[in-house]
Amino acid sequence: MANPLQTRFAADDIAQAEHYLAHEPPTDIDPRIERLVNELIGRIADKWTLLVLELLEEKGTLRFTQIGRQVEGISQKMLTQTLRQMERDGLLTRTVHPVVPPRVDYALTPLGNSLSAAFCGVWVWAERNLETVEAARATFDARD
Amino acid sequence: MANPLQTRFAADDIAQAEHYLAHEPPTDIDPRIERLVNELIGRIADKWTLLVLELLEEKGTLRFTQIGRQVEGISQKMLTQTLRQMERDGLLTRTVHPVVPPRVDYALTPLGNSLSAAFCGVWVWAERNLETVEAARATFDARD
Protein backbone atom coordinates (compact mmCIF):
# COMPACT_ATOMS: atom_id res chain seq x y z
CA MET A 1 0.00 0.00 0.00
CA ALA A 2 1.20 3.48 -0.81
CA ASN A 3 -0.29 5.27 2.18
CA PRO A 4 -0.80 3.62 5.58
CA LEU A 5 -3.62 6.01 6.43
CA GLN A 6 -5.65 4.44 3.65
CA THR A 7 -6.08 1.45 5.89
CA ARG A 8 -7.30 3.56 8.78
CA PHE A 9 -9.70 6.03 7.25
CA ALA A 10 -12.16 5.85 4.40
CA ALA A 11 -10.83 7.21 1.09
CA ASP A 12 -13.60 9.79 1.23
CA ASP A 13 -12.32 11.26 4.52
CA ILE A 14 -8.76 11.40 3.28
CA ALA A 15 -9.74 13.10 0.06
CA GLN A 16 -11.54 15.76 2.05
CA ALA A 17 -8.63 16.25 4.41
CA GLU A 18 -6.46 17.08 1.42
CA HIS A 19 -8.51 20.18 0.77
CA TYR A 20 -7.51 21.63 4.14
CA LEU A 21 -4.10 22.48 2.79
CA ALA A 22 -5.36 25.65 1.11
CA HIS A 23 -7.79 27.91 2.97
CA GLU A 24 -8.43 31.55 3.75
CA PRO A 25 -7.34 33.40 6.89
CA PRO A 26 -10.34 33.92 9.20
CA THR A 27 -11.54 36.79 11.38
CA ASP A 28 -13.21 37.17 14.81
CA ILE A 29 -15.46 34.73 16.65
CA ASP A 30 -17.88 34.76 19.59
CA PRO A 31 -15.58 34.50 22.64
CA ARG A 32 -18.21 32.70 24.71
CA ILE A 33 -18.45 29.79 22.30
CA GLU A 34 -14.72 29.98 21.79
CA ARG A 35 -14.07 29.30 25.46
CA LEU A 36 -16.51 26.39 25.61
CA VAL A 37 -14.98 24.85 22.52
CA ASN A 38 -11.49 25.38 23.89
CA GLU A 39 -12.45 23.64 27.11
CA LEU A 40 -13.93 20.73 25.20
CA ILE A 41 -10.91 20.39 22.95
CA GLY A 42 -8.56 20.60 25.92
CA ARG A 43 -10.43 17.72 27.49
CA ILE A 44 -10.57 15.58 24.39
CA ALA A 45 -7.17 16.17 22.85
CA ASP A 46 -5.07 14.38 25.42
CA LYS A 47 -2.72 11.58 24.56
CA TRP A 48 -4.55 8.62 26.06
CA THR A 49 -7.98 9.65 24.85
CA LEU A 50 -6.68 9.96 21.29
CA LEU A 51 -4.98 6.58 21.41
CA VAL A 52 -7.99 4.77 22.87
CA LEU A 53 -10.26 6.50 20.38
CA GLU A 54 -8.20 5.37 17.43
CA LEU A 55 -7.81 1.85 18.79
CA LEU A 56 -11.54 1.35 19.26
CA GLU A 57 -12.18 2.86 15.86
CA GLU A 58 -9.82 0.29 14.40
CA LYS A 59 -10.82 -2.77 16.33
CA GLY A 60 -14.47 -2.23 17.24
CA THR A 61 -15.52 -3.71 20.60
CA LEU A 62 -12.76 -4.54 23.06
CA ARG A 63 -12.55 -5.44 26.72
CA PHE A 64 -10.54 -3.69 29.40
CA THR A 65 -7.39 -5.82 29.34
CA GLN A 66 -7.35 -5.97 25.56
CA ILE A 67 -7.23 -2.19 25.39
CA GLY A 68 -4.57 -2.12 28.10
CA ARG A 69 -2.36 -4.48 26.15
CA GLN A 70 -2.72 -2.60 22.86
CA VAL A 71 -2.28 0.96 24.08
CA GLU A 72 1.42 0.90 24.71
CA GLY A 73 2.56 2.34 28.02
CA ILE A 74 -0.80 3.10 29.59
CA SER A 75 -1.19 2.19 33.26
CA GLN A 76 -4.29 0.57 34.69
CA LYS A 77 -5.09 3.74 36.53
CA MET A 78 -4.93 5.96 33.46
CA LEU A 79 -6.87 3.43 31.40
CA THR A 80 -9.72 3.36 33.90
CA GLN A 81 -9.66 7.14 34.17
CA THR A 82 -9.61 7.70 30.41
CA LEU A 83 -12.40 5.21 29.75
CA ARG A 84 -14.62 6.71 32.45
CA GLN A 85 -14.11 10.17 31.08
CA MET A 86 -14.88 9.07 27.53
CA GLU A 87 -17.97 7.26 28.75
CA ARG A 88 -19.09 10.36 30.60
CA ASP A 89 -18.62 12.46 27.47
CA GLY A 90 -20.74 10.00 25.51
CA LEU A 91 -17.87 8.85 23.29
CA LEU A 92 -18.13 5.18 24.19
CA THR A 93 -20.42 2.64 25.87
CA ARG A 94 -19.37 0.46 28.75
CA THR A 95 -21.13 -2.90 28.98
CA VAL A 96 -20.68 -4.90 32.16
CA HIS A 97 -21.41 -8.63 31.90
CA PRO A 98 -22.34 -9.94 35.37
CA VAL A 99 -20.05 -12.93 35.23
CA VAL A 100 -17.05 -13.96 37.21
CA PRO A 101 -14.33 -13.12 36.55
CA PRO A 102 -15.74 -9.77 35.40
CA ARG A 103 -16.06 -8.93 31.74
CA VAL A 104 -16.54 -5.37 30.51
CA ASP A 105 -16.86 -4.45 26.86
CA TYR A 106 -16.06 -1.03 25.42
CA ALA A 107 -17.21 0.29 22.06
CA LEU A 108 -17.44 3.71 20.45
CA THR A 109 -20.80 5.41 20.13
CA PRO A 110 -21.71 7.22 16.91
CA LEU A 111 -20.47 10.37 18.65
CA GLY A 112 -17.13 8.68 19.28
CA ASN A 113 -16.96 7.58 15.66
CA SER A 114 -17.61 11.12 14.49
CA LEU A 115 -14.86 12.50 16.74
CA SER A 116 -12.42 9.97 15.37
CA ALA A 117 -13.41 11.05 11.88
CA ALA A 118 -12.93 14.71 12.82
CA PHE A 119 -9.34 13.92 13.75
CA CYS A 120 -8.72 12.36 10.36
CA GLY A 121 -7.45 15.69 9.03
CA VAL A 122 -4.91 15.90 11.83
CA TRP A 123 -3.65 12.37 11.26
CA VAL A 124 -3.32 13.04 7.57
CA TRP A 125 -1.43 16.25 8.30
CA ALA A 126 0.88 14.54 10.79
CA GLU A 127 1.69 11.68 8.48
CA ARG A 128 2.24 13.92 5.50
CA ASN A 129 4.38 16.48 7.34
CA LEU A 130 6.33 14.19 9.61
CA GLU A 131 9.53 14.62 7.64
CA THR A 132 9.05 18.32 7.14
CA VAL A 133 8.85 18.80 10.90
CA GLU A 134 11.86 16.58 11.52
CA ALA A 135 13.84 18.60 9.00
CA ALA A 136 12.74 21.88 10.57
CA ARG A 137 13.88 20.66 13.97
CA ALA A 138 17.24 19.57 12.64
CA THR A 139 17.77 22.97 11.03
CA PHE A 140 16.71 24.77 14.20
CA ASP A 141 18.97 22.67 16.41
CA ALA A 142 21.94 23.13 14.08
CA ARG A 143 21.99 26.95 14.13
CA ASP A 144 24.07 28.75 16.74
CA MET B 1 -24.13 35.04 11.48
CA ALA B 2 -25.62 31.60 11.83
CA ASN B 3 -22.39 29.75 12.56
CA PRO B 4 -19.43 31.37 14.33
CA LEU B 5 -16.99 28.99 12.71
CA GLN B 6 -17.83 30.54 9.38
CA THR B 7 -15.81 33.53 10.45
CA ARG B 8 -12.82 31.42 11.34
CA PHE B 9 -12.49 28.95 8.51
CA ALA B 10 -13.15 29.12 4.81
CA ALA B 11 -16.54 27.79 3.75
CA ASP B 12 -14.69 25.21 1.72
CA ASP B 13 -12.95 23.73 4.77
CA ILE B 14 -16.17 23.61 6.74
CA ALA B 15 -18.04 21.90 3.93
CA GLN B 16 -15.36 19.25 3.81
CA ALA B 17 -15.38 18.77 7.55
CA GLU B 18 -19.08 17.89 7.35
CA HIS B 19 -18.23 14.80 5.35
CA TYR B 20 -16.27 13.40 8.27
CA LEU B 21 -19.47 12.50 10.06
CA ALA B 22 -19.93 9.31 8.03
CA HIS B 23 -16.94 7.08 7.38
CA GLU B 24 -15.94 3.43 7.37
CA PRO B 25 -14.21 1.57 10.22
CA PRO B 26 -10.51 1.07 9.36
CA THR B 27 -8.04 -1.75 9.86
CA ASP B 28 -4.36 -2.12 10.79
CA ILE B 29 -1.48 0.32 10.23
CA ASP B 30 2.32 0.29 10.27
CA PRO B 31 3.20 0.58 13.98
CA ARG B 32 6.46 2.41 13.29
CA ILE B 33 4.75 5.28 11.55
CA GLU B 34 1.99 5.09 14.09
CA ARG B 35 4.40 5.79 16.92
CA LEU B 36 6.05 8.70 15.13
CA VAL B 37 2.70 10.22 14.32
CA ASN B 38 1.54 9.71 17.89
CA GLU B 39 4.59 11.48 19.19
CA LEU B 40 4.07 14.37 16.83
CA ILE B 41 0.41 14.72 17.71
CA GLY B 42 1.20 14.56 21.41
CA ARG B 43 3.61 17.44 20.94
CA ILE B 44 1.28 19.55 18.86
CA ALA B 45 -2.04 18.98 20.56
CA ASP B 46 -1.35 20.86 23.77
CA LYS B 47 -3.47 23.68 25.01
CA TRP B 48 -1.15 26.63 24.46
CA THR B 49 0.06 25.55 21.05
CA LEU B 50 -3.51 25.20 19.82
CA LEU B 51 -4.51 28.61 21.14
CA VAL B 52 -1.47 30.39 19.70
CA LEU B 53 -1.95 28.59 16.39
CA GLU B 54 -5.56 29.70 16.10
CA LEU B 55 -4.76 33.25 17.19
CA LEU B 56 -2.04 33.70 14.59
CA GLU B 57 -4.27 32.13 11.98
CA GLU B 58 -6.92 34.70 12.82
CA LYS B 59 -4.76 37.76 13.20
CA GLY B 60 -1.77 37.20 10.94
CA THR B 61 1.49 38.71 12.22
CA LEU B 62 1.66 39.63 15.91
CA ARG B 63 4.37 40.60 18.36
CA PHE B 64 5.18 38.93 21.65
CA THR B 65 3.11 41.11 23.98
CA GLN B 66 0.16 41.18 21.62
CA ILE B 67 -0.03 37.41 21.71
CA GLY B 68 0.41 37.45 25.47
CA ARG B 69 -2.51 39.80 25.89
CA GLN B 70 -4.84 37.87 23.59
CA VAL B 71 -4.16 34.35 24.77
CA GLU B 72 -6.01 34.47 28.03
CA GLY B 73 -4.17 33.13 31.05
CA ILE B 74 -0.82 32.36 29.44
CA SER B 75 2.28 33.37 31.41
CA GLN B 76 5.37 34.95 29.88
CA LYS B 77 7.28 31.78 30.51
CA MET B 78 4.80 29.50 28.78
CA LEU B 79 4.43 31.93 25.91
CA THR B 80 8.17 31.98 25.26
CA GLN B 81 8.33 28.21 25.59
CA THR B 82 5.39 27.58 23.27
CA LEU B 83 6.63 30.02 20.62
CA ARG B 84 10.13 28.51 20.66
CA GLN B 85 8.76 25.04 20.26
CA MET B 86 6.51 26.06 17.40
CA GLU B 87 9.40 27.83 15.73
CA ARG B 88 11.53 24.74 16.12
CA ASP B 89 8.82 22.61 14.54
CA GLY B 90 8.64 25.01 11.60
CA LEU B 91 5.11 26.17 12.38
CA LEU B 92 5.98 29.85 12.68
CA THR B 93 8.70 32.37 11.91
CA ARG B 94 10.28 34.63 14.51
CA THR B 95 11.56 37.95 13.19
CA VAL B 96 13.73 40.05 15.49
CA HIS B 97 13.95 43.76 14.69
CA PRO B 98 17.20 45.16 16.14
CA VAL B 99 15.57 48.21 17.71
CA VAL B 100 15.14 49.36 21.23
CA PRO B 101 12.88 48.56 22.95
CA PRO B 102 13.00 45.15 21.27
CA ARG B 103 10.42 44.16 18.69
CA VAL B 104 9.82 40.57 17.62
CA ASP B 105 7.20 39.54 15.09
CA TYR B 106 5.60 36.13 14.89
CA ALA B 107 3.72 34.74 11.91
CA LEU B 108 2.63 31.29 10.80
CA THR B 109 4.52 29.52 8.05
CA PRO B 110 2.59 27.65 5.33
CA LEU B 111 3.18 24.56 7.46
CA GLY B 112 1.54 26.30 10.41
CA ASN B 113 -1.37 27.36 8.24
CA SER B 114 -1.88 23.80 7.05
CA LEU B 115 -1.88 22.48 10.62
CA SER B 116 -4.47 25.04 11.61
CA ALA B 117 -6.55 23.93 8.64
CA ALA B 118 -6.14 20.29 9.63
CA PHE B 119 -7.72 21.09 12.98
CA CYS B 120 -10.72 22.62 11.27
CA GLY B 121 -12.55 19.29 11.39
CA VAL B 122 -12.02 19.10 15.15
CA TRP B 123 -13.28 22.64 15.73
CA VAL B 124 -16.34 21.93 13.63
CA TRP B 125 -16.97 18.74 15.56
CA ALA B 126 -16.52 20.46 18.93
CA GLU B 127 -18.84 23.29 18.06
CA ARG B 128 -21.46 21.00 16.61
CA ASN B 129 -21.40 18.48 19.46
CA LEU B 130 -20.90 20.80 22.40
CA GLU B 131 -24.46 20.35 23.62
CA THR B 132 -24.51 16.62 22.95
CA VAL B 133 -21.47 16.23 25.17
CA GLU B 134 -22.93 18.45 27.88
CA ALA B 135 -26.11 16.39 27.82
CA ALA B 136 -24.18 13.12 27.99
CA ARG B 137 -22.28 14.40 31.02
CA ALA B 138 -25.45 15.48 32.76
CA THR B 139 -27.00 12.05 32.19
CA PHE B 140 -23.86 10.30 33.39
CA ASP B 141 -23.61 12.43 36.52
CA ALA B 142 -27.29 11.95 37.34
CA ARG B 143 -27.24 8.15 37.45
CA ASP B 144 -26.59 6.41 40.75
Add this chain to the structure above:
DNA sequence: TGCTGTAGTTACCCAAAGGTGAGAAATGGC
Protein backbone atom coordinates in the same frame (compact mmCIF):
# COMPACT_ATOMS: atom_id res chain seq x y z
C1' DT C 1 18.42 61.61 37.02
C1' DG C 2 15.31 58.24 36.93
C1' DC C 3 11.09 56.12 35.04
C1' DT C 4 8.90 53.40 31.08
C1' DG C 5 8.54 49.78 27.75
C1' DT C 6 9.90 45.21 25.17
C1' DA C 7 11.20 40.55 25.04
C1' DG C 8 13.00 37.81 27.21
C1' DT C 9 15.95 34.52 31.12
C1' DT C 10 16.53 32.43 35.53
C1' DA C 11 15.53 30.59 40.09
C1' DC C 12 12.24 29.03 43.14
C1' DC C 13 8.06 26.88 44.29
C1' DC C 14 3.49 24.57 44.18
C1' DA C 15 -0.11 21.71 42.38
C1' DA C 16 -1.52 18.36 39.31
C1' DA C 17 -0.59 14.39 36.36
C1' DG C 18 0.54 10.06 36.46
C1' DG C 19 3.21 5.61 38.02
C1' DT C 20 3.43 1.61 41.46
C1' DG C 21 1.77 -1.77 44.21
C1' DA C 22 -1.64 -3.59 47.21
C1' DG C 23 -6.23 -5.30 47.90
C1' DA C 24 -11.16 -6.73 46.81
C1' DA C 25 -14.77 -9.88 45.28
C1' DA C 26 -16.47 -14.12 43.37
C1' DT C 27 -16.06 -18.44 41.15
C1' DG C 28 -14.16 -22.44 38.69
C1' DG C 29 -10.34 -25.62 38.55
C1' DC C 30 -6.56 -28.37 40.84
Add this chain to the structure above:
DNA sequence: GCCATTTCTCACCTTTGGGTAACTACAGCA
Protein backbone atom coordinates in the same frame (compact mmCIF):
# COMPACT_ATOMS: atom_id res chain seq x y z
C1' DG D 1 -8.39 -25.22 50.65
C1' DC D 2 -5.98 -22.48 47.58
C1' DC D 3 -4.76 -20.21 43.45
C1' DA D 4 -5.79 -17.75 39.10
C1' DT D 5 -8.59 -14.51 36.67
C1' DT D 6 -10.68 -9.77 35.68
C1' DT D 7 -11.77 -5.18 36.50
C1' DC D 8 -11.28 -2.24 39.05
C1' DT D 9 -10.20 1.23 43.68
C1' DC D 10 -7.08 3.25 47.00
C1' DA D 11 -2.90 5.07 49.08
C1' DC D 12 1.53 6.65 48.36
C1' DC D 13 5.18 8.74 45.88
C1' DT D 14 7.69 10.94 41.95
C1' DT D 15 7.80 13.75 37.94
C1' DT D 16 6.30 17.35 35.25
C1' DG D 17 3.73 21.53 34.10
C1' DG D 18 3.37 25.80 34.94
C1' DG D 19 3.04 30.23 37.98
C1' DT D 20 5.60 34.28 40.26
C1' DA D 21 8.96 37.45 40.77
C1' DA D 22 13.35 39.39 40.03
C1' DC D 23 16.69 40.86 36.69
C1' DT D 24 18.75 42.55 31.92
C1' DA D 25 19.74 45.99 28.17
C1' DC D 26 19.08 50.16 25.92
C1' DA D 27 16.74 54.21 24.25
C1' DG D 28 13.27 57.86 24.78
C1' DC D 29 11.32 61.10 27.62
C1' DA D 30 10.18 64.26 31.54
